[in-house]
Amino acid sequence: MTLPPGIAPWAPDTLARWNGTPTYIADEALKSTVSVAIALGRPLLVKGEPGTGKTLLARAIAEGMGLDMLTWHIKSTTRAQDGLYLYDTVARLNDARFGDRDVRDIAQYIKLGPLGEAFERAGKGERVVLLIDEIDKADLEFPNDLLHELDAMRFRIAETGREIVAHLRPIVVITSNAEKELPDAFLRRCVFHYIEFPSEELLTRICRVHHPDIDDKLLSAALRQFIKIRTLAELRKRPSTSELIDWLAGLRLSGIDPEKLEQTVPFAGVLLKQEKDTQRLARTDLSKLGQRR
Amino acid sequence: MFTGFHSMLRAAGLPVGVGEWLAVVAALDRGAIGPSMPEFYHVARALVCRDEGDFDRFDQAFAAYFQGASLPEPLHQLIHSWLDNPLEKPPLTPEELAALESYDLETLRKLYEERLKQQTERHDGGSHWIGTGGTSPFGQGGQHPTGMRVGEGASGRGQAVSMAKARKFRNYRSDVVLDTRQIAVAIRKLRRLEHKSRRLELDIDATIAATSRNGGEIEIIERPERRNQARVVLILDAGGSMDPHVRTVEAFFSAMKQGGGLREVETYYFHNCVYGFVYTDMAMLHKKPLPDVLRSVPPHTYLMMVGDGWMAPRELFSPYGAIEYGMADEVPGIERIATIAAAFERRAWLNPIPDNYWGESTIGAIGELVPMFPLTVQGMIDAVATLMGQGDRRPRPVRKPLWSRGENPFDVP
Numbered sequence: 001m002t003l004p005p006g007i008a009p010w011a012p013d014t015l016a017r018w019n020g021t022p023t024y025i026a027d028e029a030l031k032s033t034v035s036v037a038i039a040l041g042r043p044l045l046v047k048g049e050p051g052t053g054k055t056l057l058a059r060a061i062a063e064g065m066g067l068d069m070l071t072w073h074i075k076s077t078t079r080a081q082d083g084l085y086l087y088d089t090v091a092r093l094n095d096a097r098f099g100d101r102d103v104r105d106i107a108q109y110i111k112l113g114p115l116g117e118a119f120e121r122a123g124k125g126e127r128v129v130l131l132i133d134e135i136d137k138a139d140l141e142f143p144n145d146l147l148h149e150l151d152a153m154r155f156r157i158a159e160t161g162r163e164i165v166a167h168l169r170p171i172v173v174i175t176s177n178a179e180k181e182l183p184d185a186f187l188r189r190c191v192f193h194y195i196e197f198p199s200e201e202l203l204t205r206i207c208r209v210h211h212p213d214i215d216d217k218l219l220s221a222a223l224r225q226f227i228k229i230r231t232l233a234e235l236r237k238r239p240s241t242s243e244l245i246d247w248l249a250g251l252r253l254s255g256i257d258p259e260k261l262e263q264t265v266p267f268a269g270v271l272l273k274q275e276k277d278t279q280r281l282a283r284t285d286l287s288k289l290g291q292r293r
Numbered sequence: 294m295f296t297g298f299h300s301m302l303r304a305a306g307l308p309v310g311v312g313e314w315l316a317v318v319a320a321l322d323r324g325a326i327g328p329s330m331p332e333f334y335h336v337a338r339a340l341v342c343r344d345e346g347d348f349d350r351f352d353q354a355f356a357a358y359f360q361g362a363s364l365p366e367p368l369h370q371l372i373h374s375w376l377d378n379p380l381e382k383p384p385l386t387p388e389e390l391a392a393l394e395s396y397d398l399e400t401l402r403k404l405y406e407e408r409l410k411q412q413t414e415r416h417d418g419g420s421h422w423i424g425t426g427g428t429s430p431f432g433q434g435g436q437h438p439t440g441m442r443v444g445e446g447a448s449g450r451g452q453a454v455s456m457a458k459a460r461k462f463r464n465y466r467s468d469v470v471l472d473t474r475q476i477a478v479a480i481r482k483l484r485r486l487e488h489k490s491r492r493l494e495l496d497i498d499a500t501i502a503a504t505s506r507n508g509g510e511i512e513i514i515e516r517p518e519r520r521n522q523a524r525v526v527l528i529l530d531a532g533g534s535m536d537p538h539v540r541t542v543e544a545f546f547s548a549m550k551q552g553g554g555l556r557e558v559e560t561y562y563f564h565n566c567v568y569g570f571v572y573t574d575m576a577m578l579h580k581k582p583l584p585d586v587l588r589s590v591p592p593h594t595y596l597m598m599v600g601d602g603w604m605a606p607r608e609l610f611s612p613y614g615a616i617e618y619g620m621a622d623e624v625p626g627i628e629r630i631a632t633i634a635a636a637f638e639r640r641a642w643l644n645p646i647p648d649n650y651w652g653e654s655t656i657g658a659i660g661e662l663v664p665m666f667p668l669t670v671q672g673m674i675d676a677v678a679t680l681m682g683q684g685d686r687r688p689r690p691v692r693k694p695l696w697s698r699g700e701n702p703f704d705v706p
Binding site: 028029032033035036037039040042047089090093094096097139140179180181182183184187188190191192193194 | 310312313316319320323325326327331332335336339340342343344345348473474477478481495497500501504509510511551554
């Protein structure tokens, strides 16, 4: 079978199924999607509400499969080239004047970026997980500039003529907060997953992982309250899993009585970050909200 | 394998190419998908969809293929597109007009969706609900549904299908794809790159040259980074006649503000036609006199105006032509527009009304002063090219309007 662009040739070891990790609870959809992205050697594009664990996913994949992880944080000024390599001209210039290194050897002034390093290690037979974090922060054309390298899994260092080829595909995880739309050609090559906000049952399991010895009463009371807050209309920024976990830590430290949680929301600032949202919460009687439903 | 499913996905409006489909096949082929329907559902969705907005279409196609549910989409889409582009569709019947007048667009749409739902659920032919006689495109779909069975539950197949049929992702989809990205890419071309920035970068060539002259003693030369210096003054019509185009304008606006990479976008609003002042906020509470706006414009600023330019002739050509109280201006609107046009060497007007409606109307008159382009992606590209003074992409010649031929036939005594 002729493979379409962007699909790695079959390698038996790629069939490993990823099942989450003890500290990263994933639902079935996520497990299947991650496994298939690994099997096909395609980048996995992850979207979802902030705080649902997009960035943590890459670490969990690396941990679950026993691989190293490289991170490439994208900023508004990041260029695709930065991910491949940097040519440190200043150091070379400096060495030309003061240094004792041989400046004719350009290779020593080439520093591989995260993508370049992932390729090089893959070329030596070591698979790594590469996280490209918040790709939507970059310039509009950024994803397009990466297309060729992600497809061909190789690039050439112009200054030295050396070519870096990744025989084994690194596992690429890309996160996006949907601040900008991504180009079609780029999306076509990715496996896409949208992390939904976890169900109550999954949420309980996640909380248990982070607070293994939490009091049952406190957990269920806090969860009830948290879900109510999330369902409040007109919230500008709904609290997410990571905020819930922080909040639980705060509640435990304060040693609050679970019964009291019904009436009040202590440490609301941990859950709600916008002033308007805090005001919105203050206007609402949460205990009534529960009865009406 | 499952080629029927592939065509079903395409019928549901998902742009599934051969590449995506082969990826699904490859995943099956390599055993990457376990022998369970829910897993096939998740994996196929991950490979076929590019955005959570696609999930709903996928769910429908999945339910349709694996359980024989119908694809209600074409009907749905038609109604939405009809409501979104009221001008391009065939004339409405008096009853429909009456309905449009008594409901706002959103209520009307909800009503249609409700009825649409009832139709599918009841297996009705139902063409009488939406559309009139045999001419309406909405009549066809009513015969389409072949009936929808309820998911069986226990078996794996049932689970996946009921997952799909739950259509959880309905809220994420947007039927009108507003491609902010394409607009942003078009705006990108609007630039004046200059070495003007507070951030300095190393000028390698100059540094090497200076160092050599210095006999090998390093001399670092820095220069300001190259930045886009393009400034735009954006003047938007926020009047009532622009309401049907609000989504298009929103997409344009957000692309200008975020995606364009412009140095500065100064925004003003007007209502219907520009008179002696513009507003600095969309709610139109704060006025700014027009001369003040024009005086503070730095050289080389681009002007972009957005509006339908469609109004009663006297609103444009007569002194005190404004229909609204408090806007009265002794200078006719057209002269105000001429004043604005004269202040900007580079200018363009983007109009959400399709260009075949422009002709000899107030739009044509305005188009003489400010080159006019349709507010579409191609229109944006042409407008930017004109603003940059490139090539022959001159706007479509607008016929000379009557008012400029020496007399003003619209003049209302």
